[in-house]
Amino acid sequence: MIEVNEKELMRCNVCGAVNIDRGEVTPCRRCGSNIYHERFSTQKSWAYLLTAMIAYIPANLYPMLITKQFGSVEGSTILGGVVMLWEHGSYPIALIIFFASILIPIIKFLVLIYLLISVKYPIGKDSKIDKHKLYYMTEAVGPWSMIDVFVVAILAALIHLANVEIVAGTAATAFAISVFFTLLAAHAFDERLIKEYR
Amino acid sequence: MKLENEEALDHLIICHKCHTLHEEVEIEDGTKALCSKCGSVLYRFDSKLADYGLALSATGLIFFVLANLFPLVKIELLGHEQFITIPKTFVALFDNGFYFVGLMCAFLIFIFPLLIFVINFMLFLLLKLRKSPDFTKSLLILLSHIKPWSMSDIFLISILVALVKLIGYAQIDMGVAFWTLVIFVGIDLYMSKQIHVSEIWMLRRRLYAQERA
Ligand SMILES: [Zn+2]
Ligand SMILES: [Zn+2]
Numbered sequence: 001m002i003e004v005n006e007k008e009l010m011r012c013n014v015c016g017a018v019n020i021d022r023g024e025v026t027p028c029r030r031c032g033s034n035i036y037h038e039r040f041s042t043q044k045s046w047a048y049l050l051t052a053m054i055a056y057i058p059a060n061l062y063p064m065l066i067t068k069q070f071g072s073v074e075g076s077t078i079l080g081g082v083v084m085l086w087e088h089g090s091y092p093i094a095l096i097i098f099f100a101s102i103l104i105p106i107i108k109f110l111v112l113i114y115l116l117i118s119v120k121y122p123i124g125k126d127s128k129i130d131k132h133k134l135y136y137m138t139e140a141v142g143p144w145s146m147i148d149v150f151v152v153a154i155l156a157a158l159i160h161l162a163n164v165e166i167v168a169g170t171a172a173t174a175f176a177i178s179v180f181f182t183l184l185a186a187h188a189f190d191e192r193l194i195k196e197y198r
Numbered sequence: 199m200k201l202e203n204e205e206a207l208d209h210l211i212i213c214h215k216c217h218t219l220h221e222e223v224e225i226e227d228g229t230k231a232l233c234s235k236c237g238s239v240l241y242r243f244d245s246k247l248a249d250y251g252l253a254l255s256a257t258g259l260i261f262f263v264l265a266n267l268f269p270l271v272k273i274e275l276l277g278h279e280q281f282i283t284i285p286k287t288f289v290a291l292f293d294n295g296f297y298f299v300g301l302m303c304a305f306l307i308f309i310f311p312l313l314i315f316v317i318n319f320m321l322f323l324l325l326k327l328r329k330s331p332d333f334t335k336s337l338l339i340l341l342s343h344i345k346p347w348s349m350s351d352i353f354l355i356s357i358l359v360a361l362v363k364l365i366g367y368a369q370i371d372m373g374v375a376f377w378t379l380v381i382f383v384g385i386d387l388y389m390s391k392q393i394h395v396s397e398i399w400m401l402r403r404r405l406y407a408q409e410r411a
Contacts, residue, residue, distance in 0.1 A: 002201050006219055011212035014342045016396045018210040018219075029204060030399075031339040085363070093362045096355075132216050143349055146306065150287075150349075150356030153303050155363065157282045157290035158273060168296050176299045187346070 010035065013187075042116050048185035049112050055178035056105060063169035065152050070163050077171060078102065078148060100147040101175070108145075108182050111138045115189060139186055145179050208403060211240050211396075239394070247393070247401050248326045254389050255318035261382040262315060266308070269373035270357060273364060283375060284308060284353075310348040311386065317341050318389070325402060328409045334402055342395050351383045 008021045017030035028035050063075025076084060078101045085094035111134055118131065152168045159166040201207065209222045216236040225231050230242040244250065269281035282290075284307060291300030321337050324330055361370055 002203060004199050004201055006199050009207075009210065009212065009219060011214070011217065015339060015399065016212075016214060016342075017399075018207045018212055020204070020207070029207070031335075031342070033339075090362055093359055096359060130216075136215055139346075143346075143352055146349055146352055147356050147359060149299060150303065150307070150353050151360045151363070153287050153291055153299070154271075154282060154357060154360040156294065157287045158271065158280055158360070158364075159275065160290075161276060161278055161280070164276065167294055168291065168299065172299050173296060176302050180302060183346075 042120060042189070045112070045116060045185045045188040048181045048188055049109065049116070052105075052178045052181035052185060053109055055174050055181065056109075057174075059171045059175035059178050060102075062171040062174065064148065064171040064175065065155065066167045066169050068165045068167070075169055078175070081148075097148055097151075100144050104141055104145045105178065105182065108138050108142055108186070111135070112182075112185055112189065135186075135189070142179075142183055142186060145182075146176075149176050149179070213238060213240060214396075241394070241397050241400060242392075247397065248322050248405075251318060251389075251393055251398070252322035252326060254385060254393075255315050255322060258315045258382055258385040258389070259319060261378045261385065262312060265375045265379040265382050268375035268378070270375045270379065271361065272371040272373055273368040274371075275368040281373065284379075306347060306349040307353045310344050311350045311382075313344060314341065314348050314386075321398060325398075325405055328405055331402070331406050338395065338398060338402070341398075345390075345395065348386070350379070350386055354379055354383050 004020055009018050010021050011017070012019055012028040012031060012033065012035060014033040015028060015031040017028055019026070019028055019035050021035075026035050027033065060078055062077065064078050064081060066073060066075045068074075078097075082094050082098045082102070085091075085097065115131060115135060149172055152172050155166045156168050211220045211222055212218070213220065213233040213236060215238045216233060218233060218235045220231075220233065220240060222241070223231065225243045227243060227245050231240045232238065233240050266284045269283055272279060272281040274280075288300045288303040288308065291297075291303060317337050317340060321334055321341070324334050324337075357376065364370060
């Protein structure tokens with residue numbers, strides 16, 4: 001027989017198994033991945049998040065898509081692409097790209113910053129915001145920000161004639177890096193910290 | 199709370215959405231247990247899960263292979279016919295020197311979706327045969343790690359968005375692979391919704407316990 005305190009039970013991030021929190025870094029009893037419980041376990045998440053935010057700047061300044069037709073070369077940025085679609089009357093598609101490429105990344109940055117700060121400092125301690133739900137929702141919508149990168153990949157693979165050619169721009173790499181590190185930051189965020197500092 | 203030993207922790211469940219602690223109870227075949235606080239599904243019990251999972255993952259694999267062999271979309275532009283396949287999409291990025299984006303796309307739309315279905319297929323097969331408990335364990339751990347990184351569904355929507363951008367410039371024809379990809383994504387979404395990794399862990403525990411007894 002062993003005696004456990006219900007408050008000391010925690011869920012493994014990887015496999016979901018229930019583990020006893022021994023107040024130190026221990027491997028999960030089922031899958032062996034690290035169950036950490038240190039006060040500084042937000043550092044990794046911060047580092048990923050900052051990288052993602054820095055990469056997001058060139059992602060918006062440089063062209064995402066470059067169209068070469070009959071000798072003329074024209075680049076369009078993410079926002080430029082949205083505006084162009086809107087002007088052509090493709091409102092739903094313009095909105096999808098706007099949400100996926102501009103709004104979702106920014107919301108995700110803000111939510112992660114809020115969560116990372118709130119688990120360390122007593123900000124919004126008794127607020128009604130359900131942090132678990134917030135985290136869960138940003139996790140769910142996060143991958144959709146890849147849409148524009150896929151669209152560029154598809155167009156570049158499809159259109160490469162002698163006179164008309166579409167190629168990916170520098171922003172595609174910057175944006176992909178940004179999405180990649182945002183996803184890493186969210187995964188590195190220790191959800192259990194929410195409980196501890198609630 | 200008093201427990202027999204650490205193994206008994208397997209009968210406890212922490213809700214993945216709201217982190218409430220629950221004790222596992224036996225439920226009837228074909229039903230599911232819901233979280234008392236947030237209402238999300240904690241686990242389901244289906245005595246046919248292994249057969250069912252095996253059939254779904256085999257079908258998914260067939261459609262995935264078909265989706266990769268044939269053209270997704272064909273267009274006619276200035277009298278030239280062009281087409282893309284899934285592999286061509288990321289290979290074209292490599293050709294243009296976009297190695298990071300190319301690699302990322304290769305993993306998100308090809309390697310991970312394929313790997314997930316291969317792992318599921320092997321898992322359900324081995325569980326059905328009640329063989330190699332250590333290997334099924336490694337497969338389950340690998341599955342939990344790569345599950346969030348498969349983006350076939352998002353890629354499918356991206357194809358539609360890309361085509362909308364081409365309306366008026368080129369004549370567009372959907373290829374066979376587009377429809378097989380639609381079916382594959384359907385199976386993928388259905389499986390992720392209906393079979394959680396935690397339920398495969400439970401199935402594994404149940405089957406190997408029967409084997410030992
Ligand atoms: Zn684990
Ligand atoms: Zn719940």
